[in-house]
Amino acid sequence: MAMMNVEIISKEMIKPSSPTPNHLRTHKRSFPDQLAPTTYIPIILFYQSNNAHDGVVDHHQLQKSCRLKKSLQQTLNRFYPLAGTLKEDHSIDCNDEGVEFYEARVACKLSQILQHFNMEILNQFLPFEPHGTHDVLLAVKYNIFECGGVAVGVCVSHRIADGASATTFLGAWSATSRGDDDVCPKFDAATYFPPKDISWGKGDIGVTKEKIVTRRLVFDKSSIAALKENASSTRVLAVSAFIWKRLMAISKSKPAPARVHVAIHAVNLRPRMVPPMPTHSFGNLWYFAAAVLSPHDQLDGGDDHVSNRTLAIKLSKAIKGIDGDYVKKLQSDLIPDSLTKEVELSSKGDVESYRFTSWCRFPLYEADFGWGEPTWVCCPSMPFKNLVVLTSTRDEDGIEAFANILEEDAVVFDRDEELLPFVSWKIADY
Structure with missing residues (x-):
C-alpha cells in the first residue's frame, strides 16, 4: 500500500482543567528516569466505527473529539507532570503548559490499514517522529478515517515514563472519557530511587x-x-x-x-x-x-x-x-x-x-x-x-x-x- 494523505486539520495545546498546586510544581526525576532514552514511547490504538451510516460520521467525530479533549484536560489534573516542561537540571516544571493535540483526516478506510503492516504509513498516525526532540512530554493525534473509524496515536516522553506508566495514563484517560475513572497515580519514584551522578554514561x-x-x-x-x-x-x-x-x-x-x-x-x-x-x-x-x-x-x-x-x-x-x-x-x-x-x-x-x-x-x-x-x-x-x-x-x-x-x-x-x-x-x- 502506497503512502497516503493524512491531513492535519487542527492543532492545539490541551492544558489541565485545574491549575497544579504550587507544592507540586517541581517533579524530581528518579535514577531509572536518568537511564531512559530521550525518545518517545509510541502507541497507536485503532477503533472501528460503530456507526453504519457515513452521513452522520462528521457529527459523531465532533462528539468524539470534544469528549477526548475534555477528558484529557481532566486526566491531566492527576497526571500533571505530563503537561509540564523538562528543565535544564532534568527535573520537570509542572507549569501546566499543556500537551499537543492534533486532529487529522485520513484518505482511506480503516480496513485498508488493517490488511497490511506498513510502518511508514503507521508512523503518519503519530503526532510527530518519536525519535526526535520536542518540547512537550506528551502529544496525541486523533486520526479520522473515511469510514468513521479512528486511530489515536500517542507519544509519551521516555524521559518521564515507561511502558507501564504510558499504559496507566491511557487507562485513566479512557476511563475518564467513559465517566468512571478512579485511578490516582503516584509520582514518588525519586523518593525510592534518588538520582545519581551518571554524567560519564550519558x-x-x-x-x-x-x-x-x-x-x-x-x-x-x-x-x-x-x-x-x-x-x-x-x-x-x-x-x-x-x-x-x-x-x-x-x-x-x-x-x-x-x-x-x-x-x-x-x-x-x-x-x-x-x-x-x-x-x-x-x-x-x-x-x-x-x-x-x-x-x-x-x-x-x-x-x-x-x-x-x-x-x-x-x-x-x-x-x-x-x-x-x-x-x-x-x-x-x-x-x-x-x-x-x-x-x-x-x-x-x-x-x-x-x-x-x-x-x-x-x-x-x-x-x-x-x-x-x-x-x-x-x-x-x-x-x-x-x-x-x-x-x-x-x-x-x-x-x-x-x-x-x-x-x-x-x-x-x-x-x-x-x-x-x-x-x-x-x-x-x-
Whole structure:
C-alpha cells in the first residue's frame, strides 16, 4: 500500500482543567528516569466505527473529539507532570503548559490499514517522529478515517515514563472519557530511587543512526505452545529466547560475527520492591536483566546450535536476579556494576546486544474511550538496533513481536526458514 494523505486539520495545546498546586510544581526525576532514552514511547490504538451510516460520521467525530479533549484536560489534573516542561537540571516544571493535540483526516478506510503492516504509513498516525526532540512530554493525534473509524496515536516522553506508566495514563484517560475513572497515580519514584551522578554514561545506549526497519511477528496459541515445550519456560521467555536465537543467526551469517551475544530484558521494578509498589506508580520504574552467551557456551557448534531451552534458562536466571535485594542496591548511592558493564559491553566491537521489553500484561486493549475497545494496538518503530517489543494479541492467546532490526539484516530475517513456520502476518479481524 502506497503512502497516503493524512491531513492535519487542527492543532492545539490541551492544558489541565485545574491549575497544579504550587507544592507540586517541581517533579524530581528518579535514577531509572536518568537511564531512559530521550525518545518517545509510541502507541497507536485503532477503533472501528460503530456507526453504519457515513452521513452522520462528521457529527459523531465532533462528539468524539470534544469528549477526548475534555477528558484529557481532566486526566491531566492527576497526571500533571505530563503537561509540564523538562528543565535544564532534568527535573520537570509542572507549569501546566499543556500537551499537543492534533486532529487529522485520513484518505482511506480503516480496513485498508488493517490488511497490511506498513510502518511508514503507521508512523503518519503519530503526532510527530518519536525519535526526535520536542518540547512537550506528551502529544496525541486523533486520526479520522473515511469510514468513521479512528486511530489515536500517542507519544509519551521516555524521559518521564515507561511502558507501564504510558499504559496507566491511557487507562485513566479512557476511563475518564467513559465517566468512571478512579485511578490516582503516584509520582514518588525519586523518593525510592534518588538520582545519581551518571554524567560519564550519558547518551542513549543502543540508539543507532543506521536505517532501522520493523518486522511484526505474530505467534498464535499453538506456536507459543510449541516454543514453550522446547524451551520449558513461560510464553514471554520462550518467544524471547526464540527471537534471540534467530537474531543471533543473522550475526552468524556475517563475515565477522560477534563472539559474545547479550540479551537484555527490561524488568518491571514495581512488583519486585519490598513491599511492592502500586501498579500505577508513575515513572521509569524498570531495570535491565542481562543474559550473556559467551564463546564457551557456543562450543557445541555456534550461535545457531544453542538450544532455545539454554537461552530461555539464561534469560530466566537473569530476570530472577532482579529481586528485592538487588532493588535495594539500586536504591543506594552506588552505581550498579551491571550498568557500568552494560556501557562497557556496548562499546566493544565483538559484542552484539539484543533488547527485549514485554508489554504482554499491560491492559492496552481495555482502553475504551466510550466507543468500544480497540481493534488493534501497535508499537511503531523505534531507533534501536535489535529491539523487540512484545504485546499480547487482542484475544490474549497470542503474542505480537515488533522487531526493530537493521535494514540490511531484514533480508536474512525475512527468509529465515527456522522463523517462518512459527509466525503469521495477519493484523486483526475486522
